[in-house]
Each structure stands twice: as C-alpha cells, then as structure tokens.
Amino acid sequence: MDVYTAIASKRDERRYADRPLPDDLVTRILDAGRLAGSSRNLQDWEFVVVSDRDALAEAVYAPDNVRTAALAVAIVCPRALDTGRAAQNMMLAAWGDGIVSCPNGVRDAEAAERIVGATPAIVLSFGYPAKPRDPASRTAEEWSQRANRKPLEEVVRRV
Numbered sequence: 001m002d003v004y005t006a007i008a009s010k011r012d013e014r015r016y017a018d019r020p021l022p023d024d025l026v027t028r029i030l031d032a033g034r035l036a037g038s039s040r041n042l043q044d045w046e047f048v049v050v051s052d053r054d055a056l057a058e059a060v061y062a063p064d065n066v067r068t069a070a071l072a073v074a075i076v077c078p079r080a081l082d083t084g085r086a087a088q089n090m091m092l093a094a095w096g097d098g099i100v101s102c103p104n105g106v107r108d109a110e111a112a113e114r115i116v117g118a119t120p121a122i123v124l125s126f127g128y129p130a131k132p133r134d135p136a137s138r139t140a141e142e143w144s145q146r147a148n149r150k151p152l153e154e155v156v157r158r159v
C-alpha cells in the first residue's frame with residue numbers, strides 16, 4: 001500500500017478481534033513512533049505499553065476501546081505536535097500491517113498516572129479489526145471522497 005492510500009483509507013476503529021499481535025509487529029509500531037520527528041529533535045517522549053488494559057480502560061473516555069484492544073500504548077509527551085506526529089506514525093505503520101487503531105482521550109488523569117507512571121497525552125488502542133477492511137478495495141481517491149471530513153475548500157485558504 002502506498003503512503004497516500006494508507007492515509008486516505010485509515011479510519012479510527014474501535015472494534016478489535018480477540019487475537020494477539022505478533023511481537024515483531026508491535027515492535028514495528030513502537031519504532032514508527034520512535035522515528036517521528038520532534039521539536040529540536042528532543043524526542044521528549046515515552047511510549048508506554050500497558051499490559052493492564054482493564055485498569056487503563058477506566059481512565060479513558062471510551063473504556064471498551066482499550067479493554068478490547070490487543071495493544072495499548074500511552075504516549076507521555078509534553079508537546080502536542082510531537083505527540084501527534086508519533087501517534088500518527090504508529091497508527092499508519094500499524095495500518096500498513098493490517099492493524100487498526102484509535103486514539104483515546106484521558107478522562108481521569110490521576111488514575112492514568114497511577115498506571116502509566118506519568119500522565120499520558122493520549123492512549124492509542126490497537127488490534128486486528130473485528131470487521132476487516134481491505135484498503136485495496138477502493139482507490140485512494142475513493143477513500144478520500146468517502147472520508148467523513150470537511151471538503152478541501154473549507155480548510156484550505158490561500159493568502
């Protein structure tokens with residue numbers, strides 16, 4: 001899958017198959033986060049793999065996303081843009097391997113900190129999809145048109 005097709009066909013998915021992810025693919029996902037560029041290349045982040053997903057689930061807005069995921073990664077990072085770059089890298093790398101994902105906002109920062117050891121900026125849930133979706137079933141342009149997004153004219157301004 002080419003990069004644009006990966007971007008266009010990526011959706012945030014919340015229903016995961018009850019199937020573990022191979023260790024090498026988990027490593028690739030984490031490495032994709034590591035490879036993200038960051039402000040002044042500070043890499044001021046930690047990607048915390050949380051094994052007690054049931055406990056972490058209670059700290060996010062959508063507990064089922066984390067409870068049913070095969071992998072939960074809490075990103076600890078003080079910079080929003082750096083967090084976003086690492087998060088999207090991880091989610092797109094995962095999608096390239098057929099693994100779906102969703103960002104999860106933290107509802108209870110104190111509870112999350114007790115589990116993670118620091119307050120996460122975001123928690124990513126990953127898993128094989130409960131309902132598989134083939135990115136090759138449509139062109140990138142078709143995926144783009146179907147995306148629930150504002151039209152380009154509404155978000156692009158030229159000055």
Ligand SMILES: Cc1cc2nc3c(=O)[nH]c(=O)nc-3n(C[C@H](O)[C@H](O)[C@H](O)COP(=O)(O)O)c2cc1C
Nearest residue numbers: 010011012013014061062065102103104105122148
């Ligand atoms: C910062 C951030 C926080 C989010 N928090 C949640 C969340 O707590 N629960 C959830 O189900 N989805 C969450 N999402 C996912 C958004 O709902 C999703 O990106 C948006 O609806 C677009 O989904 P789509 O790519 O499937 O069209 C979050 C996304 C971002 C960027």
